[in-house]
Amino acid sequence: MIHARGLTRRFKVKKESVEAVRGLDLDVERGQLVAFLGPNGAGKSTSLRMLTSLLPPTSGTATVAGHDVVGDPAAVRARIGYVGQKNSAGENFRVRDELVTQGRCYGLGRAEAGRRADEIMELLDLTPLAKRNPGTLSGGQRRRLDIAMGLIHRPELLFLDEPSTGLDPQSRANIWEHVLRLREQHGTTLFLTTHYLEEADTMAERVVIIDHGRIIADGTAEELKSDLAGDRITVVAEDAAGAAVAAEIGSRLGEASLEGTTVRVRMPNATTALPGYLRALDADGVKVTAAETARPTLDDVFLGLTGRSLRESEKETA
Ligand SMILES: Nc1ncnc2c1ncn2[C@@H]1O[C@H](COP(=O)(O)OP(=O)(O)OP(=O)(O)O)[C@@H](O)[C@H]1O
Numbered sequence: 422m423i424h425a426r427g428l429t430r431r432f433k434v435k436k437e438s439v440e441a442v443r444g445l446d447l448d449v450e451r452g453q454l455v456a457f458l459g460p461n462g463a464g465k466s467t468s469l470r471m472l473t474s475l476l477p478p479t480s481g482t483a484t485v486a487g488h489d490v491v492g493d494p495a496a497v498r499a500r501i502g503y504v505g506q507k508n509s510a511g512e513n514f515r516v517r518d519e520l521v522t523q524g525r526c527y528g529l530g531r532a533e534a535g536r537r538a539d540e541i542m543e544l545l546d547l548t549p550l551a552k553r554n555p556g557t558l559s560g561g562q563r564r565r566l567d568i569a570m571g572l573i574h575r576p577e578l579l580f581l582d583e584p585s586t587g588l589d590p591q592s593r594a595n596i597w598e599h600v601l602r603l604r605e606q607h608g609t610t611l612f613l614t615t616h617y618l619e620e621a622d623t624m625a626e627r628v629v630i631i632d633h634g635r636i637i638a639d640g641t642a643e644e645l646k647s648d649l650a651g652d653r654i655t656v657v658a659e660d661a662a663g664a665a666v667a668a669e670i671g672s673r674l675g676e677a678s679l680e681g682t683t684v685r686v687r688m689p690n691a692t693t694a695l696p697g698y699l700r701a702l703d704a705d706g707v708k709v710t711a712a713e714t715a716r717p718t719l720d721d722v723f724l725g726l727t728g729r730s731l732r733e734s735e736k737e738t739a
Pocket residue numbers: 432433434439440441442459460461462463464465466467468
């Protein structure tokens with residue numbers, strides 16, 4: 422459904438050249454749900470704009486829904502939907518009329534556009550809101566309308582740029598419910614960017630992480646976490662001397678780091694390793710005041726790969 426090779430985009434800013442995307446290689450099969458993650462300025466939107474044929478690449482190629490984004494952008498656009506970060510519906514018409522107008526823009530006849538609007542409102546639970554003006558909808562309802570606008574022409578592939586940003590947790594969950602339903606009922610391929618690591622972790626079957634314009638990780642959330650981050654044991658020793666011994670013993674089990682009286686050890690299978698570790702500490706006379714194990718998060722994956730936290734990078738560049 423998506424095949425990109427060496428996709429690159431440079432921007433000229435004054436006399437400087439900014440390499441927003443550097444040689445993106447990506448294959449997405451039909452029906453996949455891919456979350457595209459990365460800090461601000463990593464190149465997510467630029468990649469999306471190239472894949473949706475809105476922005477020509479500086480170099481490289483991409484075939485999307487069977488057509489070349491540069492050679493045949495109209496064919497690409499007819500087969501994909503794109504839901505950007507900004508609202509796509511205006512405020513002049515009622516919800517149903519907005520959808521019908523959008524359908525007409527895609528070349529549907531009046532009756533067909535009406536049928537399709539009704540169908541899509543049903544799918545996204547917008548039917549009770551058909552006569553409302555978009556300006557009066559809640560954030561979550563408005564976002565569902567944006568998604569409906571992107572689906573009016575039955576695209577095989579839907580790009581969503583930050584579909585749940587700015588919504589409260591309940592509305593976010595509701596958007597996800599609808600996105601998953603879309604995939605289940607229609608087999609739509611979904612490619613979305615999100616800032617919410619937990620959402621990408623639990624909802625997407627594949628996570629692609631981009632940083633400084635390059636893909637640095639690609640796999641299921643589980644694969645990335647066990648290959649690139651590992652579990653973590655944290656123990657707090659009673660004093661610094663004990664912590665130093667705990668770090669030394671920990672380094673035999675995995676990658677140990679010491680901060681004050683806290684020792685963190687990264688390793689596979691922390692829960693089964695913990696009892697043995699605590700026994701070894703006890704045998705060496707180290708007094709432990711707290712101990713816990715944690716499964717890694719996608720943020721740990723990013724930290725392991727770049728030495729930066731995704732959340733910190735977000736704050737720095739925000
Ligand atoms: N039209 C443009 N002109 C100049 N530089 C640009 C342009 N568009 C993007 N860039 C630069 O390219 C880099 C990648 O930007 P992009 O918007 O793709 O990142 P992003 O990962 O989508 O970020 P965000 O999460 O903030 O949306 C940034 O350094 C940005 O400043």
